[in-house]
Amino acid sequence: MTAGLDGRLALVTGAGRGIGAAVVTALTEQGARVVATDRTPEGVEALTDEHGDGRVTARALDVTDADAVETLVDEAERALGPLDIVVNVAGVLRASDVVDLTDDDWAATFAVNSTGVFHVSRAAARRMSGRGRGSIVTVASNAAGVPRAGLAAYAASKAAAVMFTKCLGLELAGRGVRCNTVSPGSTLTDMQRALWTPGEEDASARRVIDGDLATYRTGIPLGRIADPADIADAVVFLASDRARHITMHDLYVDGGATLRA
Numbered sequence: 001m002t003a004g005l006d007g008r009l010a011l012v013t014g015a016g017r018g019i020g021a022a023v024v025t026a027l028t029e030q031g032a033r034v035v036a037t038d039r040t041p042e043g044v045e046a047l048t049d050e051h052g053d054g055r056v057t058a059r060a061l062d063v064t065d066a067d068a069v070e071t072l073v074d075e076a077e078r079a080l081g082p083l084d085i086v087v088n089v090a091g092v093l094r095a096s097d098v099v100d101l102t103d104d105d106w107a108a109t110f111a112v113n114s115t116g117v118f119h120v121s122r123a124a125a126r127r128m129s130g131r132g133r134g135s136i137v138t139v140a141s142n143a144a145g146v147p148r149a150g151l152a153a154y155a156a157s158k159a160a161a162v163m164f165t166k167c168l169g170l171e172l173a174g175r176g177v178r179c180n181t182v183s184p185g186s187t188l189t190d191m192q193r194a195l196w197t198p199g200e201e202d203a204s205a206r207r208v209i210d211g212d213l214a215t216y217r218t219g220i221p222l223g224r225i226a227d228p229a230d231i232a233d234a235v236v237f238l239a240s241d242r243a244r245h246i247t248m249h250d251l252y253v254d255g256g257a258t259l260r261a
Helices: 018-029 041-050 066-080 103-131 152-175 201-210 228-239
Strands: 009-012 033-038 056-060 085-088 134-139 177-184 250-253
Touching: 009 018, 009 066, 018 033, 018 041, 018 085, 018 228, 033 041, 033 066, 041 056, 056 066, 066 103, 085 103, 085 228, 103 134, 103 152, 103 177, 134 152, 134 228, 152 177, 177 228, 228 250
Parallel strands: 009 033, 009 085, 033 056, 085 134, 134 177, 177 250
Antiparallel strands: none
């Protein structure tokens, strides 16, 4: 079944690789046009080559810069038309126990994972609410709802992004704009691999699947680590009219890892 996104315009942050790149691919496969953004242009420029049909427009964007976000959204709408979909994927992870966590680690994590979501969502909401339509999807993390050792800053920033998106969804519900979150578990991205022991990729992946009692981490009941496309499919569903009666929802896509009902 198709998502019915033919001709719609989407903005995706953090699109240079991993989940963001997979979201761009999934949206274009459903007929959407996409403004793909990332802090560095190389990854998103490669997407324009991969999707050579002109559906993808690459732009550099630092989501921590509010003025840059407003400028990009203005330029995109003038050049390509009104935004129908916004997907917040840009994120950073600085793993550390709290006692060793620096002020810079904390601030940098929140600047992207929380404040960046605020900047982009606010810019989109200002325009979508006046038109009476639109969908905003934030990619968060299952760590937002389950404590994780060594990931306090990341988990807290993602929890903030989830609740912000729900509050925004409540404010915009009467104006025809839906706001939802997708919360992945462990996914095969560069961010995930950065947590693994160098040279022990297979063993590291096995530990993720099996869980780790020493850090009170459950395993993955489905027995596999997610592919970025698994997360992208959930994003596309929530962005589409097939989810037209869903807003303020947090969809966990983690193979059952959180044992969440």
